Amino acid sequence: MSNFLKRTLTGIAFSAAIVFSLLIDLRLFILLFFLITLAGMLEFYKLSCLIEVRPNFVAGLIAGSVLFLSSGLLALGYLKPNDMLLNLITMTLPIIFEIYRKSKNPIANIAYTYRDWE
Numbered sequence: 001m002s003n004f005l006k007r008t009l010t011g012i013a014f015s016a017a018i019v020f021s022l023l024i025d026l027r028l029f030i031l032l033f034f035l036i037t038l039a040g041m042l043e044f045y046k047l048s049c050l051i052e053v054r055p056n057f058v059a060g061l062i063a064g065s066v067l068f069l070s071s072g073l074l075a076l077g078y079l080k081p082n083d084m085l086l087n088l089i090t091m092t093l094p095i096i097f098e099i100y101r102k103s104k105n106p107i108a109n110i111a112y113t114y115r116d117w118e
Helices: 003-024 026-051 057-076 081-091 093-099 106-115
Strands: none
Touching: 003 026, 026 057, 057 081, 057 093, 057 106, 081 093, 093 106
């Protein structure tokens, strides 16, 4: 099977999953995008290690997951806007974790940890 055909079939499957989840339930849609976001974060952290930058894998995954899920829960009405203040604490996790790691380039590590959240 050619690379083009694999990518085409994967794109069709992802598109169908997105449309299906959107038609079924908003919670399913948010869960699907959370899983896609989690897979994207894992891939980014693996690739960033190839260029000798060591983003904080655990803190990045925790903070990114909390930010995404809290936004989804706010959109669903399960959280109030005041509850989003928890995100401020979560966003400082990579900095706090990096303070206790012994690395030769901590600023780049923090930057790459935050870079994945876009």
